Each structure stands twice: as structure tokens, then as C-alpha cells.
Amino acid sequence: MTRRAVITGTGSALPERRVSNAELAEQVDTSDEWIVERTGIRFRHIAGPDETTATLAAAACRAALASAGVAATDIDLIVLATATPDQTFPAAATKVQAMLGIDDCVAFDVAAVCSGFLYALSAAESMIRAGSADRALVIGSETFSRILDWEDRGTCVLFGDGAGAIVIEAQDGAENGDRGVLATRLHADGRHNDLLYVDGGPSTTGTVGKLRMKGREVFRHAVVNLAAVMGEALEAAGEEASAVDWVVPHQANARILDATAKKLGLDPAKVIVTVDQHANTSAASVPLALDVAVRDGRIKPGDLIVLEAMGGGFTWGASVVRM
Structure with a gap:
């Protein structure tokens, strides 16, 4: 068997509050034209008091599980990439695990900032290929608004909050078209x-x-x-x-x-x-x-x-x- 980790579902979640460049320009010395010309950014979502890295991640996971047609209890691995966890410890992945109603599975965070999802995917895929997991949630979730200097126009306009997740499952690459x-x-x-x-x-x-x-x-x-x-x-x-x-x-x-x-x-x-x-x-x-x-x-x-x-x-x- 050519054991492959196949993406079978995707999901995402964004905070309710959507902030335009014009709204930011009311707070810092910037403009919509300045931001768009240099970055292409027009909007970003900012987490509210009740929205955290873990709650956004859990919402993205629910969407990914629905997309894959998989029950949360079928997941045996959760790898969450973030630079903005809810707490220093425990891992945000374990909070997501509890929110999804999973009693026991491997769950840990990966910290590689913007590359974190690629690192998390590599870790999960390696575990699936090795046979130590069969079905995993791989997540990237951030609340960067909590670590921004809102007086620094060079950085605060660049970032937003949100989460994305995928379900990956072990399949035989020789039988599924090398997916x-x-x-x-x-x-x-x-x-x-x-x-x-x-x-x-x-x-x-x-x-x-x-x-x-x-x-x-x-x-x-x-x-x-x-x-x-x-x-x-x-x-x-x-x-x-x-x-x-x-x-x-x-x-x-x-x-x-x-x-x-x-x-x-x-x-x-x-x-x-x-x-x-x-x-x-x-x-x-x-x-x-x-x-x-x-x-x-x-x-x-x-x-x-x-x-x-x-x-x-x-x-x-x-x-x-x-x-």
C-alpha cells in the first residue's frame, strides 16, 4: 500500500467584525489608497472578546468535518499551528479537542508563525504515512490583533484574525489516482x-x-x-x-x-x-x-x-x- 494523506475536507472561520481600510484610517495615520497600493489589502476581520484562537479553530474544524463527512470522534490526531494560543499552556489543540467532544486523541500545537500550517501539515502527514494516525485535523488559527501595536501604521494594517482547517485521511495512493x-x-x-x-x-x-x-x-x-x-x-x-x-x-x-x-x-x-x-x-x-x-x-x-x-x-x- 502506498499510504497517502489525502485532503478530504476543508473549513474556515472568521470573526464577526469586518474592518475596512477606511475604518482603520480613523484610528491611525493611513489611508485606503496607501494600504491598497502597498499590500493589496482592503479588509480584515478582528476577533471580539468572546472569539479566541481556539474558538475560531473549533468552528473551522466543524466546517471541515462536515465537508469530509467525518464525525469528530473519528479523528485520532489534531495538529494546530498558531503563534497566538489562548494560553501559554496547555496547547490550544487540546482546547479544540474538548470543544469538539473528542475524549482522547493526539493533540499538539506547532509554532512556526506564518509557515505554521505547512509545518503542521508535514507533521500530521508524516504520522499518517508512518501508520501512527489514520485521520487528522490540521489547523491554522490566529488572533494576531491581540499582539499588534495599533499605533504602528506599518504593521497594524497588515494583519487579521481567522482560522482554517483540513481533514486528512490515510488512503492508498495506488488506488485513488495518487491523490x-x-x-x-x-x-x-x-x-x-x-x-x-x-x-x-x-x-x-x-x-x-x-x-x-x-x-x-x-x-x-x-x-x-x-x-x-x-x-x-x-x-x-x-x-x-x-x-x-x-x-x-x-x-x-x-x-x-x-x-x-x-x-x-x-x-x-x-x-x-x-x-x-x-x-x-x-x-x-x-x-x-x-x-x-x-x-x-x-x-x-x-x-x-x-x-x-x-x-x-x-x-x-x-x-x-x-x-
Whole structure:
């Protein structure tokens, strides 16, 4: 048996409050034109007092389970990617587990910031391929609004809150047309900590801290790293860029999406873009965008897709998946 981890369901959840650029311009020195020109962002969702990383994640999971036609009690693994957990510990994944009514399964968090979903998918897929799990929920969920400096117009306009989730199940690739995760490549380079980080933490300041970023330097690294890792993942999967039906990228900045597609020679029309509606939701952005494109019919069973992301650290990665 060629054991594959196949995506059988997708789901997402967004906070009720939707904030436009014009509304932000009433709070900080910015404008809709300034934000759109530099980032492509027009809206973002901001979590209310009763909305947390775990509650958003649980809502996304319920949608993914319904999409897959799977009961929560059939799940034996939950991997949740987040940089904004509800608590320092326990893992937000265990809170989601309880909210879904699952008495016992493996549940843990992954912290790789915007690349977190790719890291989480790799961990879950490896466990399924090894036979230590059969059916998993892989989640990206964030409430970045809680760690933003709302007086820093260079960062507060870029981020939003939300969650995305997928169900992956063990199937025989030889029997299902080689569907599933075909290859993943991950990287990290901690020398770049000071380009994108949060200036706090339990072991240093004893506080949550606020997000800090040097945007121009991050942009430069992102375009080079993402194009390279997508090429690596495609080579590992034995596929050419021309065979790709859709790219589902981390939704950080419209200019990064365009530049990365051009560097790989990909048609920009094949790139799923949701950054204009959701802004940068960090680890949630890839599964959120995937769910949008599955539900609106663009991504169909059998399509070859590439998921990619880069985040603070730096961490970055890409995964090639046959839907």
C-alpha cells in the first residue's frame, strides 16, 4: 500500500467584525489608497472578546468535518499551528479537542508563525504515512490583533484574525489516482529573528509583547525563499511548474504573491488570492484561502496544487498536493 494523506475536507472561520481600510484610517495615520497600493489589502476581520484562537479553530474544524463527512470522534490526531494560543499552556489543540467532544486523541500545537500550517501539515502527514494516525485535523488559527501595536501604521494594517482547517485521511495512493500530499520541503534560518518578531515572551519579558517587522527586508527574503522552496517541492514530487493547477500561498502581501509567481514563471491567474479580504492571518492564511477556493469551485478533486508560506524566524516551506 502506498499510504497517502489525502485532503478530504476543508473549513474556515472568521470573526464577526469586518474592518475596512477606511475604518482603520480613523484610528491611525493611513489611508485606503496607501494600504491598497502597498499590500493589496482592503479588509480584515478582528476577533471580539468572546472569539479566541481556539474558538475560531473549533468552528473551522466543524466546517471541515462536515465537508469530509467525518464525525469528530473519528479523528485520532489534531495538529494546530498558531503563534497566538489562548494560553501559554496547555496547547490550544487540546482546547479544540474538548470543544469538539473528542475524549482522547493526539493533540499538539506547532509554532512556526506564518509557515505554521505547512509545518503542521508535514507533521500530521508524516504520522499518517508512518501508520501512527489514520485521520487528522490540521489547523491554522490566529488572533494576531491581540499582539499588534495599533499605533504602528506599518504593521497594524497588515494583519487579521481567522482560522482554517483540513481533514486528512490515510488512503492508498495506488488506488485513488495518487491523490494526497506528494512532497513537502521545509526550511528555517534563525539568523533573521530581528526582521520579524514579537518583543516579548514568558521567558524574557514575562509579557505577550507586540509584533515588530522590517517590511522591506522581509519582502526581499520572501520572494527568493518562496520561489526556491516551491521549486524544491515540485522536483521532489516529480512535477513541473507547468503541471500546477493552483498555487495557494500565504496571504501576506499582493506584491509578494505576484513577484513569486513571476519568478517561477507561473500564470498569476493560477494563484489563489484572499489577502484583499482577510489581510495576513499568519498560520491561518493558507487553509483559509484553500477553503475559499474549494468552496467556490476553483479547486476540484484531482487538481495539482502547491501550498507555500514564509514567516518569522525565518521559517518557510511548500507542499505539493493532489486533491
